[in-house]
Amino acid sequence: xxxxxxxxxxxxxxxxxxxxxxxxxxxxxxxxxxxxxxxxxxxxxxxxxxxxxxxxxxxxxxxx
Numbered sequence: 001x002x003x004x005x006x007x008x009x010x011x012x013x014x015x016x017x018x019x020x021x022x023x024x025x026x027x028x029x030x031x032x033x034x035x036x037x038x039x040x041x042x043x044x045x046x047x048x049x050x051x052x053x054x055x056x057x058x059x060x061x062x063x064x
Contacts, residue, residue: 024048 016022024045031042043051 020052023052 013022027048028042031038035042042048
């Protein structure tokens with residue numbers, strides 16, 4: 001039973017990574033590890049997702 005629940009947990013974690021659901025948590029972890037000496041606080045969840053969407057959908061998104 002432990003292996004099954006661990007396996008399901010791994011699948012859930014991977015699904016969140018692929019869908020971007022854990023992007024804010026990964027951002028906060030990165031911020032804490034690499035920008036802890038910054039005078040600015042990390043982005044709020046709403047500001048983070050707005051910046052993420054703007055980056056994703058702004059500019060030319062084609063090959064030619």
